[in-house]
Amino acid sequence: MNDQYPGNRQVFVAVGAxxxxxxxxxxxxxxxLNRVMSIPLTIVQFFSFFTILTNILVALCFTFLWLRPQSDRGNFFASPQTSTAIAVYIVIVGLVYNLILRHLWAPQGLQRVVDExxxxxxxxxxxLYWFIFVPKxxxxxxxVPVWLLYPLGYIVYILIRGEFSGLYPYPFIDVSKLGYAQVMQNSVFLTxxxxxxxxLFVGLGKVLSRNI
Structure with missing residues (x-):
């Protein structure tokens, strides 16, 4: 972990957690609260969203860096490779939602706050954490190929689960509406x-590390 700003880093990761x-x-x-299925099925569906899984990963990362920075898991999350992989995943979450999904609904009140x-x-x-604190x-x-295993594994899981449940968390991978050919095309595009x-993250990291 970058120790140039240890105090600021601890505050930053604590707030993030x-x-x-x-x-x-x-x-x-x-x-x-707003479920249309049973609570168990709702919870299963909740944990099928890439957004939720990735935000949990981010929260876990910040938590271990905050509370257990010297532990094995703390060192794992502090490694440049792990931190950069998580940065890639959560940035994709933001890009896909804001470019593709945002127009599909208009959340209000607390839901809008949580959504943002x-x-x-x-x-x-x-x-910002990656840019400021992660050694590059x-x-x-x-x-890069290792980082792709998580999104690829997620797509495979969702397609297998959807085959049995008929439930797909995102419209662009909904086989029941689009068919396998279109979903495969969308999956290739996402990959x-x-x-x-x-x-881009690796390239930017190399440029930034040369300027330090």
């Missing part, structure tokens, strides 16, 4: 987006 867990917890409360926290605040906040000299192009953003 609190905001992250509040956003995820409130979203769980709201989805249960999950899809806008946390992506920007974690990107050890980032390598070879890291390419992950690849491009990953390469």
């Amino acid at each position: 609190v905001i992250g867990w509040l956003a995820v917890g409130l979203q769980l409360y709201l989805i249960i 926290a999950l899809h806008s605040v946390m992506p920007v906040y974690f990107a 000299k050890k980032l390598a192009w070879a890291n 390419f987006a992950f690849l491009v953003i990953s390469l």
